[in-house]
Amino acid sequence: xxxxxxxxxxxxxxxxxxxxxxxxxxxxxxxxxxxxxxxxxxxxxxxxxxxxxxxxxxxxxxxxxxxxxxxxxxxxxxxxxxxxxxxxxxx
Numbered sequence: 001x002x003x004x005x006x007x008x009x010x011x012x013x014x015x016x017x018x019x020x021x022x023x024x025x026x027x028x029x030x031x032x033x034x035x036x037x038x039x040x041x042x043x044x045x046x047x048x049x050x051x052x053x054x055x056x057x058x059x060x061x062x063x064x065x066x067x068x069x070x071x072x073x074x075x076x077x078x079x080x081x082x083x084x085x086x087x088x089x090x091x
Contacts, residue, residue, distance in 0.1 A: 004064070004088070005033020010056045011045065019076055022055040023047040038086040041077070048074040064090065 008024040016022055026044040029036050046054050049063045050072050064071070073086045 004090075005030040005035040006040075008046065008057055008060060015045070015078065019045060019078055021045065021047050021076060022053075023075060024054060024057045024060045034088045035086075038073075038088050040073075040084075040086045043077055043079075044073075044075055044084065044086075045078065046073050046075045047083075 006026050007028045008026050011019075011021075011023055011025055015025065023045045026035075026040060026042055026046065028042055029040060046060060048054055049060065050067070051074075052059075052063060054060055054063070067090045069090060070087055071090050073088075074083060076083055
């Protein structure tokens with residue numbers, strides 16, 4: 001995921017409980033990366049990619065390995081209401 005410009009980790013059980021979801025949490029974003037250009041903030045919790053449910057880091061890696069074209073990340077932030085969407089080209 002470094003080539004896309006971010007680091008993620010699995011949610012802790014507390015985070016899963018608080019957000020009532022499963023997914024992978026963005027913990028850092030690299031400057032001048034594809035992810036930075038989406039205006040995503042660290043702390044974003046990825047719950048879906050292209051409408052496919054994400055439960056952990058392995059799901060993200062597996063999905064992105066086979067992805068082409070544009071990808072849409074869907075998810076939430078722990079302290080902000082609502083869902084957020086970020087699209088970027090994978091190639």
